[in-house]
Amino acid sequence: MAQQQKNKESYVEVIGDTVYGKHLIATISLSISLSLIGFFIGKQIFPHIAPEQMVKSYSLLLGIAGSLIALLINTLLFKPKRILNETPNTSAELTAVYQKLQFDIEEEREAILNDPVTAQEMKEQGIYDMFMEEKREEH
Known part of the structure; x- marks a missing residue:
């Protein structure tokens, strides 16, 4: 049954690579969510500890940090499924x-x-x- 479910998974081609559609949606959602969470947390925290003209910049940096955390999580969650078969050419x-x-x-x-x-x-x-x-x- 699990093998049949695996065969029913739909693939999507993105930038020359083939991925599961549901994994693509999950990674995009996680990345956007953590980026926005980081940005909005920065907008709440930095007005109290940073100069006013730097609040947006620091918030953006915190949003970028959220993107990097999402990258790390996505890397751990979704391992490559590609199998390379190398044979020597003549x-x-x-x-x-x-x-x-x-x-x-x-x-x-x-x-x-x-x-x-x-x-x-x-x-x-x-x-x-x-x-x-x-x-x-x-x-």
């Missing part, structure tokens, strides 16, 4: 992607070979061999 797969995008992989390989800094960075990231595999096979 040079042939890379070549197919370049062909699909209509890029010249040989031009890319030449650019990598002519730039030792880029080549070194790619070696450190472990992707150099993926780009240069077919090049070595030709020689």
Whole structure:
């Protein structure tokens, strides 16, 4: 039953990420609430302890603090649900992607070979061999 309920959850795409709609509404509500609470508490407290011209500024800072607290709470309440499956790509797969995008992989390989800094960075990231595999096979 719980699995069926989980499958019925509706997703929403926001800024390139996919989230549960109810979690999005909850995070927005919590953030707005804590921000406004902080601001209005500041409007009540700061007239007694701060100069008159600074009350609005200090209240705004307290509202921003409320937003940061909401961020922390939202982070703890709603953990990422994304599962990343990483598989190493082969040079042939890379070549197919370049062909699909209509890029010249040989031009890319030449650019990598002519730039030792880029080549070194790619070696450190472990992707150099993926780009240069077919090049070595030709020689």
